[in-house]
Amino acid sequence: MFSSKKKFDWVLAVFGAIAFFVIISVSVILYLLFNKYSVKDYSSNDVSSLQETTLQPVISPEELLSDYKVEVQKQIDFVTNSESDIVSLAKQLENNLLEVRVPTEERENFLSATLQIVRMQKQGLDIDTTASKNKIIEILNSLLL
Numbered sequence: 001m002f003s004s005k006k007k008f009d010w011v012l013a014v015f016g017a018i019a020f021f022v023i024i025s026v027s028v029i030l031y032l033l034f035n036k037y038s039v040k041d042y043s044s045n046d047v048s049s050l051q052e053t054t055l056q057p058v059i060s061p062e063e064l065l066s067d068y069k070v071e072v073q074k075q076i077d078f079v080t081n082s083e084s085d086i087v088s089l090a091k092q093l094e095n096n097l098l099e100v101r102v103p104t105e106e107r108e109n110f111l112s113a114t115l116q117i118v119r120m121q122k123q124g125l126d127i128d129t130t131a132s133k134n135k136i137i138e139i140l141n142s143l144l145l
Contacts (some may be wrong), residue, residue: 068106072143082133085129091121094118098114117136
C-alpha cells in the first residue's frame with residue numbers, strides 16, 4: 001500500500017538552491033561594501049585630498065563675527081555700486097547672503113533681514129530704485145549694529 005521509497009522533490013531543491021545563492025551573494029555584497037569603507041589605504045595623495053575636502057575651517061567666534069561684519073559691509077557696497085534693477089539686485093543679494101557664515105547670536109536678525117530682501121524681490125518694488133536700494137541698505141546696516 002504505502003511505499004517506503006522517498007521521492008526527490010525537484011521544486012524544493014531548485015528553490016533551495018536559489019535561496020542559497022541569494023544568501024551567499026548578499027553576504028558577499030555586504031562584506032565588500034563594509035570592507036570598502038572600513039579599510040582604506042591612506043597614501044600621501046589620499047591624505048592631501050582629504051585635507052582639501054574640509055568644508056569650513058574652524059575659526060573662533062571673534063573671527064567669525066569680524067568676518068560676518070566684513071561680508072555684510074561687502075554686500076552694502078555691492079548694493080550701493082549696483083546699477084541693475086531692484087529685482088535682479090535683490091536676487092543677486094539673496095544668493096550672496098546665502099554664502100555668508102553667520103554667528104549664532106546673529107542668526108535671527110540675519111534671517112529676518114534676508115527674508116525682508118526676498119520679499120522685496122518677490123514684490124518687485126520697481127517704483128523707485130533709489131528708495132528700494134536705500135531700504136535694502138538700511139536693512140543691511142541694521143545687521144552691523
